[in-house]
Amino acid sequence: MSKAAINKSKFNGFNAEQHFAVASGIDKAWENAALVESRGDSDGDPNIASIKRFAATIQLDGEPATAYITVKETIEHGHRIYSLELFVMEVKIPAVGGGTLSGGEDKRTTPRRSPLAVSSDSHLS
Secondary structure, three states: OOHHHHHHHHHOOOOHHHHHHHHHOHHHHHHOOEEEEEEOOOOOOOOEEEEEEEEEEEEEOOEEEEEEEEEEEEOOOEEEEEEEEEEEOOOOOOOOOOOOOOOOOOOOOOOOOOOEEEOOOOOOO
C-alpha cells in the first residue's frame, strides 16, 4: 500500500482505517468503477502504455465518497492496480465525455452507479 495514497486519503478527510477498509475490498470497488481518465505516462516512460483512473461511488461509514483507483498498464506486465485514493463526494458530476464539473480542487469525475456500502471496521459489502 502506497504511503502517498494513504496520505492523499487522509488529506481528503479520511483515516488510515477507512483507506484500508476500501483497499481490502478493492475487488468490489473495481466491479463498480467507471473509467474517468486515460493518458500516457507524464514522465514519458516508454514501458508504460497508459495510466488509467477509475472512480467508484461508495458509502464509507454511512457517508458518500468516491474511491479513485489508478491502474498502470505496462508493456511487460499489462494492467496492474497502482493506487487507491478516497475523496469526499460533495457533488455528482458525469463521467468523461460530457457535462459540467463541480467547483473545488478535485476536477475529476464520479461514476453514475449505485454506491457500495463500506464500514471502516469491516470489508466492502
